[in-house]
Amino acid sequence: MIKIKNTLLPPFPRLFCNRHSNIANKPKTLNKIEAWQIHNYGDLNELQLSQMRTPVITDPDQILIKVEAASLNPIDKAMIGGYGRRIFNLFRENNLEFPLTLGRDFCGEIVEKGHNVGRSYQLGDKVYGFIPLHKQGSHSQFALVNQNHICHKPSHLSHVEAASIPYAAMTAYGGLYIAGGLLMKDVGRCQILLLGASGGVGTMAVQLLKAQKAKVVSTCSADAVPLVKALGADNVFDYHQANYESEVAARGRYDVILDCCKFGFENLPKSWKYTNFVNLNSPLLVNTDEQGLILGLTTSAGNLLSSNIFSILEGRSIRWGFFVPSTSGFQFIDKLVKRQRIKPVIHKVFKFHELPKGLEMLSAGHLRGKIVVDFGENL
Numbered sequence: 131m132i133k134i135k136n137t138l139l140p141p142f143p144r145l146f147c148n149r150h151s152n153i154a155n156k157p158k159t160l161n162k163i164e165a166w167q168i169h170n171y172g173d174l175n176e177l178q179l180s181q182m183r184t185p186v187i188t189d190p191d192q193i194l195i196k197v198e199a200a201s202l203n204p205i206d207k208a209m210i211g212g213y214g215r216r217i218f219n220l221f222r223e224n225n226l227e228f229p230l231t232l233g234r235d236f237c238g239e240i241v242e243k244g245h246n247v248g249r250s251y252q253l254g255d256k257v258y259g260f261i262p263l264h265k266q267g268s269h270s271q272f273a274l275v276n277q278n279h280i281c282h283k284p285s286h287l288s289h290v291e292a293a294s295i296p297y298a299a300m301t302a303y304g305g306l307y308i309a310g311g312l313l314m315k316d317v318g319r320c321q322i323l324l325l326g327a328s329g330g331v332g333t334m335a336v337q338l339l340k341a342q343k344a345k346v347v348s349t350c351s352a353d354a355v356p357l358v359k360a361l362g363a364d365n366v367f368d369y370h371q372a373n374y375e376s377e378v379a380a381r382g383r384y385d386v387i388l389d390c391c392k393f394g395f396e397n398l399p400k401s402w403k404y405t406n407f408v409n410l411n412s413p414l415l416v417n418t419d420e421q422g423l424i425l426g427l428t429t430s431a432g433n434l435l436s437s438n439i440f441s442i443l444e445g446r447s448i449r450w451g452f453f454v455p456s457t458s459g460f461q462f463i464d465k466l467v468k469r470q471r472i473k474p475v476i477h478k479v480f481k482f483h484e485l486p487k488g489l490e491m492l493s494a495g496h497l498r499g500k501i502v503v504d505f506g507e508n509l
Contacts (some may be wrong), residue, residue, distance in 0.1 A: 196271065199236065207489055256282065259280065323378065407447070
């Protein structure tokens with residue numbers, strides 16, 4: 131067990147904390163908690179279960195959450211290797227890079243809140259939500275979150291089910307509605323092609339689109355076809371089939387092709403017609419990590435421009451999609467979840483102390499939905 135010295139915590143932060151007159155009813159917070167952290171970039175061997183001080187509120191919009199469940203996402207594995215470190219460090223401002231706690235979404239209980247947090251969130255409320263990429267994450271017994279990045283937990287879902295939704299759904303939302311331009315369209319009149327529809331983002335994307343009556347064509351491997359069909363996709367094709375390319379082409383023009391599986395626009399068959407191709411694995415962060423901020427951004431701009439030179443002349447565009455920490459986007463998703471138009475799809479659940487095993491499974495790929503960590507007895 132590694133003990134982390136709490137040298138960064140100033141003596142004043144709890145001035146921002148709203149304890150109210152009912153502090154006696156507030157759930158007890160621990161002085162020392164456990165968190166999965168890295169202290170250097172590398173492989174999964176860098177991941178350590180560390181002891182640390184309970185986070186303290188330093189911003190009046192913050193809420194302290196006792197985490198009950200958190201999901202695992204590909205970005206967690208990538209960040210262990212240093213992915214995005216140059217860009218993320220820009221947003222961290224004066225906060226140190228290490229030790230870094232991973233985890234981007236969660237479900238848990240409010241135990242403290244800042245002065246700006248209104249009456250809509252009370253101590254003891256169960257909430258779920260996401261944490262931006264440059265912040266300390268949710269793979270910790272307690273985590274700090276912004277009030278604009280949470281919603282009340284849907285009553286019909288367990289804490290494990292609720293934790294599986296936010297990051298994947300928000301990534302699908304960013305790719306489809308922001309990068310793909312569906313915010314400005316009548317989605318019910320659109321036809322969308324989802325490449326790799328059986329993973330965490332793909333399963334959320336199918337449900338988001340069908341909730342708005344879009345025509346959804348999806349690709350996946352043969353064993354995942356029943357799952358994607360059950361989620362509501364209009365057509366599902368096994369990408370191993372010999373006639374797969376012609377079947378996809380026969381469905382006509384797509385308003386958006388969302389690449390959830392690193393397919394790459396350069397590998398698209400010429401017979402596929404589309405307006406916008408959205409890549410969820412852009413080279414932007416890799417370029418800045420390897421070349422520095424200025425050269426990396428310049429290279430990325432050149433990559434995107436060169437990809438679009440001939441496409442634009444043909445009425446198409448190549449775009450990069452990202453997870454976007456949008457308050458309105460998450461509220462939109464939350465409404466669909468509470469109306470049971472979006473349902474959790476979970477591949478496997480691990481206990482808190484088994485989290486590295488979950489990341490190993492995540493690294494192996496071919497998931498059907500999400501991997502979730504249940505904190506269970508560790509609370």
